[in-house]
Amino acid sequence: MQAFTTLTGIAVPFGAENVDTDVIIPARFLKTVTRKGLGKGAFAVLREDPDNIFDAPRHRQAPILIAGDNFGCGSSREHAPWALADLGFKVVIAPSFADIFSGNAFKNGMLLVALPQDQIDRLMEVAATDDITIDLENQVVTTPFQDRFSFEIDPFRKSCLIGGVDEIGLTEAQGAAIASFEDRLAADKPWIGGAAKRAA
Amino acid sequence: MTKPRTLYQKIWDDHVVHQRDDGTALIWIDRHLIHEVTTPQAFEALRLAGRAVRRPDLTLAVPDHNVPTNHRFEPIADPESAAQVAALAANCADFGIEHIEINAAAQGIVHVIGPEQGFTLPGVTLVCGDSHTATHGAFGALAFGIGTSEVEHVFATQTLLLKQSASMEVRVTGELGFGVTPKDVALAICGQIGTGGGTGHVIEYTGPVIEAMSMEGRMTLCNMAIEAGARAGLVAPDAKTYAYVAGRPRAPKGADMDAALAYWATLKTDPGARYDRVVIIDGSAIAPLVSWGTSPEDVVAITGNVPAPADFADPSKAAAAARALDYMGLVPGTAMADVEVQNIFIGSCTNSRIEDLRAAAAVVAGRKVAANVKQALVVPGSGLVKAQAEAEGLDRIFIDAGFDWRAPGCSMCLGMNPDKVPAGERCASTSNRNFVGRQGPGARTHLLSPAMAAAAAVTGRLTDVRDLMR
Numbered sequence: 101m102q103a104f105t106t107l108t109g110i111a112v113p114f115g116a117e118n119v120d121t122d123v124i125i126p127a128r129f130l131k132t133v134t135r136k137g138l139g140k141g142a143f144a145v146l147r148e149d150p151d152n153i154f155d156a157p158r159h160r161q162a163p164i165l166i167a168g169d170n171f172g173c174g175s176s177r178e179h180a181p182w183a184l185a186d187l188g189f190k191v192v193i194a195p196s197f198a199d200i201f202s203g204n205a206f207k208n209g210m211l212l213v214a215l216p217q218d219q220i221d222r223l224m225e226v227a228a229t230d231d232i233t234i235d236l237e238n239q240v241v242t243t244p245f246q247d248r249f250s251f252e253i254d255p256f257r258k259s260c261l262i263g264g265v266d267e268i269g270l271t272e273a274q275g276a277a278i279a280s281f282e283d284r285l286a287a288d289k290p291w292i293g294g295a296a297k298r299a300a
Numbered sequence: 301m302t303k304p305r306t307l308y309q310k311i312w313d314d315h316v317v318h319q320r321d322d323g324t325a326l327i328w329i330d331r332h333l334i335h336e337v338t339t340p341q342a343f344e345a346l347r348l349a350g351r352a353v354r355r356p357d358l359t360l361a362v363p364d365h366n367v368p369t370n371h372r373f374e375p376i377a378d379p380e381s382a383a384q385v386a387a388l389a390a391n392c393a394d395f396g397i398e399h400i401e402i403n404a405a406a407q408g409i410v411h412v413i414g415p416e417q418g419f420t421l422p423g424v425t426l427v428c429g430d431s432h433t434a435t436h437g438a439f440g441a442l443a444f445g446i447g448t449s450e451v452e453h454v455f456a457t458q459t460l461l462l463k464q465s466a467s468m469e470v471r472v473t474g475e476l477g478f479g480v481t482p483k484d485v486a487l488a489i490c491g492q493i494g495t496g497g498g499t500g501h502v503i504e505y506t507g508p509v510i511e512a513m514s515m516e517g518r519m520t521l522c523n524m525a526i527e528a529g530a531r532a533g534l535v536a537p538d539a540k541t542y543a544y545v546a547g548r549p550r551a552p553k554g555a556d557m558d559a560a561l562a563y564w565a566t567l568k569t570d571p572g573a574r575y576d577r578v579v580i581i582d583g584s585a586i587a588p589l590v591s592w593g594t595s596p597e598d599v600v601a602i603t604g605n606v607p608a609p610a611d612f613a614d615p616s617k618a619a620a621a622a623r624a625l626d627y628m629g630l631v632p633g634t635a636m637a638d639v640e641v642q643n644i645f646i647g648s649c650t651n652s653r654i655e656d657l658r659a660a661a662a663v664v665a666g667r668k669v670a671a672n673v674k675q676a677l678v679v680p681g682s683g684l685v686k687a688q689a690e691a692e693g694l695d696r697i698f699i700d701a702g703f704d705w706r707a708p709g710c711s712m713c714l715g716m717n718p719d720k721v722p723a724g725e726r727c728a729s730t731s732n733r734n735f736v737g738r739q740g741p742g743a744r745t746h747l748l749s750p751a752m753a754a755a756a757a758v759t760g761r762l763t764d765v766r767d768l769m770r
Contacts (some may be wrong), residue, residue: 117616117620118495118496118595118620120595120733120735120736122714122733122735122736122737122738123735123736123737126715126737126741127365127714127715127716127738128715128716130337130365130716131337131366131378131380131381131383131384131716132340132380132384133340133341133344133383133384133387134340134341134344135341135448145736145737145741168616169496169616170495170496170499170529173495173496173529174431174526174733174735175430175431175445176338176429176430176431176433176445176446176447177337177338177447178338178341178429178447178448178449181447196496196499197499198496198499198529199465199499199500199529199531200431200444200445200446200447200526200531203446203447203450204447204448204449204450207447207449207450208449254322254323254324254463255322255323256320256322256323256324256461256463259322267449267453267461268349268351268452268453268456268457270461271326271453271456271457271459271461272456272457274317274318274326274459277317277318277326278317278326278328278457278458278459281317281328282328282458285328289559289560289563290556290559291421291552291556291557291559291560292330292358292421292424293357293358294357295331295357295358295360295419295550296356296357296358296359296360296397296398296419296550
């Protein structure tokens with residue numbers, strides 16, 4: 101995971117609500133065995149419009165996306181954050197995010213910032229002309245116009261984002277606890293183990 | 301005396317390997333289902349890090365999303381789809397994972413084969429790189445979709461780092477009316493609480509309508525928990541659950557089954573336990589529903605009309621409705637029962653089980669697919685469902701009526717394999733998502749129950765199935 105601290109850059113004032121993962125990346129782009137190059141499928145339907153906001157000269161390769169409520173609803177495809185990252189996004193700001201998308205984005209070092217709708221509206225306005233700054237350490241979004249919006253973030257996710265932690269490595273450090281859980285499980289619930297091989 | 305706990309809390313507590321001070325817990329995973337789309341990158345990462353799959357015996361693989369539903373014994377024509385399916389087989393061989401291969405008798409949609417094989421059990425934690433993993437909650441399993449990085453994490457450690465969700469009870473009271481099915485209940489819940497309504501929650505479905513529901517019906521209901529934004533849906537296991545599980549190939553047997561049954565009997569919410577949120581739905585008031593828009597919350601009774609953007613007080617909802625109506629090519633005020641459809645899809649992890657096929661066949665029997673319908677697919681959820689349906693003669697009913705009787709797979713649910721809805725055409729679909737482009741670029745999806753899809757097939761338009769059943 102790449103470390104994240106602060107970022108100042110252009111934001112795309114997208115604003116749509118209930119943006120589902122099929123909109124972020126349609127299933128026909130999921131037939132890949134790598135994580136790379138998914139930007140070509142990102143918002144594919146919206147980007148068929150030559151005047152779409154993502155390919156506008158001001159917003160192309162912008163690192164910040166501003167969206168509406170319930171961003172990332174629908175499927176569990178991690179291709180959604182991979183596609184957003186490949187398009188250049190490092191931060192998404194919205195009033196709320198769907199659960200699975202939220203986990204997937206975090207696992208890829210992408211910061212999701214939840215802010216109330218009135219603050220989103222203000223950032224949409226600023227994004228038309230000016231940069232936005234996200235300071236993860238201090239949990240604040242600022243603009244060149246003295247706007248200062250604090251946001252909440254899970255402390256575990258924050259420390260992982262700042263430190264660029266390898267989560268599997270972190271879990272492997274709990275190897276003894278996992279092994280003792282496994283032993284208890286085999287004793288207490290013997291029907292759990294060997295499931296796949298217990299074929300008729 | 302211990303504090304009363306919800307079913308969700310009990311399953312959670314039983315799977316905590318390590319509790320961190322920051323509120324995150326390391327949770328043990330009992331069951332891991334995998335398919336070809338969301339695993340190749342996870343296997344690649346394991347290889348790069350030199351890691352093994354910790355518990356292949358708790359992992360079961362099947363290809364479903366990319367699989368064509370006809371010409372099954374020929375190579376897959378699309379090279380990318382073929383490569384993904386081949387990669388799953390090769391990765392499973394390399395890492396020692398049991399793989400139900402594409403033409404095996406038991407192959408099917410991952411969320412159909414889990415329960416069918418007795419791999420899905422009450423009280424387990426079950427994950428899969430697919431949001432409709434919520435389906436398995438019908439057994440009182442804590443089952444939820446995960447991303448590919450989490451798939452890799454489960455491969456390597458058989459655990460996940462999770463924060464506990466809030467709990468929500470959705471109590472469905474009364475009794476379902478004539479012609480009203482579990483799919484209608486699932487759609488009614490999406491309509492009532494919205495697609496973000498369950499965000500951050502695990503839903504437990506309770507009440508007389510759920511108790512009366514078959515296992516197939518409970519699977520349909522839990523399948524669409526994700527469509528209401530919830531991470532998972534749960535139904536407390538009962539005698540129907542035990543009867544469904546008993547004797548399945550991978551279910552516990554003998555003394556193990558006795559021990560399992562004793563444990564499963566404890567899997568219910570204690571009297572006095574508190575849910576963080578309670579939603580009550582009057583089951584008796586639910587009519588057969590159809591979707592009109594591009595979100596599963598955009599539902600209306602089949603006896604109703606296409607809404608107008610002005611019907612929505614919230615300006616952003618009104619704008620979303622206007623966009624949806626434009627995409628769907630619908631005029632406000634049109635009776636839903638006047639909307640013609642060109643495609644019918646009976647299938648998907650929501651509605652491709654034997655009971656779904658029986659319900660559809662009962663409506664189709666003695667009737668013909670309408671002339672304006674260009675494509676009418678019935679896609680059983682698994683090879684075993686297909687064989688069962690054929691033993692009951694359901695295939696003849698569908699074929700005689702003019703349906704295509706296909707081999708199992710995700711098919712027309714998601715526009716990833718050859719089964720697609722052409723741009724600008726409508727599909728009466730028993731699947732779970734009516735998102736823009738979901739069934740193919742420009743496809744217009746109307747979500748409904750298998751019986752309602754069958755009714756639409758024989759009349760060529762969205763139809764109140766109750767009129768055909770009387």
